[in-house]
Amino acid sequence: xxxxxxxxxxxxxxxxxxxxxxxxxxxxxxxxxxxxxxxxxxxxxxxxxxxxxxxxxxxxxxxxxxxxxxxxxxxxxxxxxxxxxxxxxxxxxxxxxxxxxxxxxxxxxxxxxxxxxxxxxxxxxxxxxxxxxxxxxxxxxxxxxxxxxxxxxxxxxxxxxxxxxxxxxxxxxxxxxxxxxxxxxxxxxxxxxxxxxxxxxxxxxxxxxxxxxxxxxxxxxxxxxxxxxxxxxxxxxxxxxxxxxxx
Numbered sequence: 001x002x003x004x005x006x007x008x009x010x011x012x013x014x015x016x017x018x019x020x021x022x023x024x025x026x027x028x029x030x031x032x033x034x035x036x037x038x039x040x041x042x043x044x045x046x047x048x049x050x051x052x053x054x055x056x057x058x059x060x061x062x063x064x065x066x067x068x069x070x071x072x073x074x075x076x077x078x079x080x081x082x083x084x085x086x087x088x089x090x091x092x093x094x095x096x097x098x099x100x101x102x103x104x105x106x107x108x109x110x111x112x113x114x115x116x117x118x119x120x121x122x123x124x125x126x127x128x129x130x131x132x133x134x135x136x137x138x139x140x141x142x143x144x145x146x147x148x149x150x151x152x153x154x155x156x157x158x159x160x161x162x163x164x165x166x167x168x169x170x171x172x173x174x175x176x177x178x179x180x181x182x183x184x185x186x187x188x189x190x191x192x193x194x195x196x197x198x199x200x201x202x203x204x205x206x207x208x209x210x211x212x213x214x215x216x217x218x219x220x221x222x223x224x225x226x227x228x229x230x231x232x233x234x235x236x237x238x239x240x241x242x243x244x245x246x247x
Contacts, residue, residue: 028056036066063094068102075102075178076110092120100124101132102175108139109241110179118144125153131172133157138237141230142185151230158229165233173240181244 023031032053036043043066047057056062068091077084091099101124108117118139124132137153140146157163 025056028053029059029061032056032059033062033065036062038067040067040069040072060094063091064096066091066096068096068098070174075175076106095123095127097124097127097129097132100127101129104132105135105175106179109176109181109183112183114183130157130160130163130168131175134168134233135172135237138234139185142234142238151226154230154233155226158233169236169240172237173243176240176244179244180246181241182246184241184245185238 032043032046035046036057043057043062047054068088073084073088077088088099088102092103100120104117104120104122104124106117107113107120111117118136121132121136121139125136133153134157137150137157140150140153142150144150157168158165
């Protein structure tokens with residue numbers, strides 16, 4: 001015969017609340033990657049919570065998606081601090097688009113490492129970095145004679161309604177301002193490209209009618225033909241290079 005239990009007495013069940021340490025590592029890494037893509041500060045604070053999170057923030061997948069704030073990390077690190085250099089190098093090795101873009105800009109326009117700079121800009125553009133797509137497209141048109149590919153990149157940027165072209169130029173200009181520009185691409189615009197624009201421009205009559213003789217504004221991308229858009233962006237970008245060019 002089973003023993004009788006005491007009336008009114010219940011067994012206490014001990015339960016633990018789930019913690020971040022109890023999550024599978026791949027879930028933790030995915031969470032941190034999403035955090036890192038929107039806020040470097042939040043990722044840094046997560047790193048200070050515990051050893052498990054500190055270790056997870058060093059995963060390649062997190063560094064690939066991390067947002068590198070330009071107000072905290074100069075495009076050209078002026079300090080020789082080992083941790084900073086190592087961090088930026090790791091980000092680039094993991095395929096971080098901002099790190100690839102920065103390295104590409106510095107290599108191509110400052111260090112005159114044309115091939116490596118072009119490759120880094122290409123990788124960043126292929127991953128969807130808007131500034132890299134803009135710059136790489138202009139380089140392809142002006143120096144690589146790959147007109148169709150370069151124009152396609154520029155068209156994708158200029159036709160994107162979510163991108164303000166004035167904001168984009170300012171972002172690129174801010175990057176150039178932080179480096180010694182030694183490659184101004186002077187004299188690199190091809191005669192073939194000039195002729196292609198001359199015979200493909202379709203907006204001269206339209207602009208006269210639309211503006212009653214007044215020229216279109218530099219930022220009025222939507223009211224120019226594609227050829228004039230390409231031409232305007234190339235001239236604008238080369239003017240930036242000339243502004244910061246150092247002999």
